[in-house]
Amino acid sequence: xxxxxxxxxxxxxxxxxxxxxxxxxxxxxxxxxxxxxxxxxxxxxxxxxxxxxxxxxxxxxxxxxxxxxxxxxxxxxxxxxxxxxxxxxxxxxxxxxxxxxxxxxxxxxxxxxxxxxxxxxxxxxxxxxxxxxxxxxxxxxxxxxxxxxxxxxxxxxxxxxxxxxxxxxxxxxxxxxxxxxxxxxxxxxxxxxxxxxxxxxxxxxxxxxxxxxxxxxxxxxxxxxxxxxxxxxxxxxxxxxxxxxxxxxxxxxxxxxxxxxxxxxxxxxxxxxxxxxxxxxxxxxxxxxxxxxxxxxxxxxxxxxxxxxxxxxxxxxxxxxxxxxxxxxxxxxxxxxxxxxxxxxxxxxxxxxxxxxxxxxxxxxxxxxxxxxxxxxxxxxx
Ligand SMILES: CC(=O)SCCNC(=O)CCNC(=O)[C@H](O)C(C)(C)COP(=O)(O)OP(=O)(O)OC[C@H]1O[C@@H](n2cnc3c(N)ncnc32)[C@H](O)[C@@H]1OP(=O)(O)O
Ligand SMILES: O=C([O-])CC(=O)C(=O)O
Numbered sequence: 001x002x003x004x005x006x007x008x009x010x011x012x013x014x015x016x017x018x019x020x021x022x023x024x025x026x027x028x029x030x031x032x033x034x035x036x037x038x039x040x041x042x043x044x045x046x047x048x049x050x051x052x053x054x055x056x057x058x059x060x061x062x063x064x065x066x067x068x069x070x071x072x073x074x075x076x077x078x079x080x081x082x083x084x085x086x087x088x089x090x091x092x093x094x095x096x097x098x099x100x101x102x103x104x105x106x107x108x109x110x111x112x113x114x115x116x117x118x119x120x121x122x123x124x125x126x127x128x129x130x131x132x133x134x135x136x137x138x139x140x141x142x143x144x145x146x147x148x149x150x151x152x153x154x155x156x157x158x159x160x161x162x163x164x165x166x167x168x169x170x171x172x173x174x175x176x177x178x179x180x181x182x183x184x185x186x187x188x189x190x191x192x193x194x195x196x197x198x199x200x201x202x203x204x205x206x207x208x209x210x211x212x213x214x215x216x217x218x219x220x221x222x223x224x225x226x227x228x229x230x231x232x233x234x235x236x237x238x239x240x241x242x243x244x245x246x247x248x249x250x251x252x253x254x255x256x257x258x259x260x261x262x263x264x265x266x267x268x269x270x271x272x273x274x275x276x277x278x279x280x281x282x283x284x285x286x287x288x289x290x291x292x293x294x295x296x297x298x299x300x301x302x303x304x305x306x307x308x309x310x311x312x313x314x315x316x317x318x319x320x321x322x323x324x325x326x327x328x329x330x331x332x333x334x335x336x337x338x339x340x341x342x343x344x345x346x347x348x349x350x351x352x353x354x355x356x357x358x359x360x361x362x363x364x365x366x367x368x369x370x371x372x373x374x375x376x377x378x379x380x381x382x
Pocket of ligand 1: 008257262263
């Protein structure tokens with residue numbers, strides 16, 4: 001038995017996967033062999049879901065059939081809306097509301113739970129992916145005192161979410177930008193939330209349990225929660241009215257961890273951040289309000305030249321520019337991480353199914369360092 005401790009499981013191989021390939025030194029990400037840059041430019045989120053779950057890109061007919069089936073599952077049971085309303089009244093965070101709702105969705109799933117039936121698990125995954133946007137849009141409206149908007153089956157996954165959020169059909173730029181953001185966040189190897197889902201599923205718990213665990217793990221600020229933190233940081237910088245380089249110098253001198261920087265796998269700029277940088281700049285130019293992009297770009301330029309950051313392999317990750325993109329689409333800050341979750345359902349379900357094809361209970365061990373051979377003292381004698 002190997003006794004070397006791998007805290008944080010850095011570089012520990014626990015599974016084989018054909019879903020996403022990452023080269024952290026070259027800044028490369030591919031889903032099932034297709035470069036993320038090509039997928040972001042050419043594909044739709046529905047196509048990417050198909051690719052992740054079935055292994056191949058669909059042809060036109062297969063995509064139409066898949067997208068139609070997905071769209072048909074968008075509505076959620078009224079009991080879910082009632083629960084969301086209660087959570088909104090209690091001012092619950094959207095990520096926590098999502099966690100509760102995903103867990104609750106299993107109650108209205110029409111199929112029995114049989115984790116060993118992988119086709120049924122995929123259908124459950126598809127239902128979750130279809131309903132998460134409905135849950136999130138309804139929650140955002142309820143907490144703002146508005147009625148939820150019913151999903152529409154004739155809109156794409158991305159456009160329908162923005163429609164349910166605002167009650168108005170988004171323009172093409174917003175729908176395409178959002179679709180691209182969903183593609184970029186859909187999968188990323190054995191990240192913490194995907195691994196959480198796999199651990200849960202490896203016990204033969206069902207898809208709802210695995211996805212609920214994924215949402216829970218994604219919420220933290222070291223993982224998906226960083227996108228909201230980035231935008232809060234930029235707003236803090238804006239309010240300070242300081243020069244961005246002075247502000248960031250001060251933050252480093254105060255040992256602040258800069259959200260959206262650093263990654264367990266990448267030592268260079270995340271390829272998704274490259275794409276989001278361009279999108280953020282483009283949206284700013286189109287709207288005439290480039291401030292948010294400019295702040296992020298100035299910080300990037302400064303930190304890239306600041307010795308300690310490149311030395312430690314710290315560069316912008318996917319979260320560094322996504323917040324500025326969502327902000328420019330008018331989305332509330334605390335919806336950014338739930339949107340990440342909406343997209344990552346694709347990866348969670350894909351990895352769980354892939355792992356369950358040849359399932360083995362995941363069970364590492366800890367080195368015991370506590371006291372030994374202690375004499376038990378009855379409670380009244382302590
Ligand atoms: C979708 C995603 O999950 S992407 C990641 C999103 N999370 C963030 O953006 C939060 C900010 N980033 C971080 O906290 C980290 O970079 C992580 C958690 C993502 C990866 O961390 P790890 O690989 O475990 O690196 P670790 O935390 O050991 O840091 C290594 C060194 O870099 C420093 N470091 C890491 N990230 C940052 C950062 N964002 N800002 C400043 N310093 C940092 C650490 O202080 C440490 O320095 P030291 O060696 O002098 O002590
Ligand atoms: O891979 C990771 O560790 C974090 C993650 O989910 C991502 O970058 O998309």
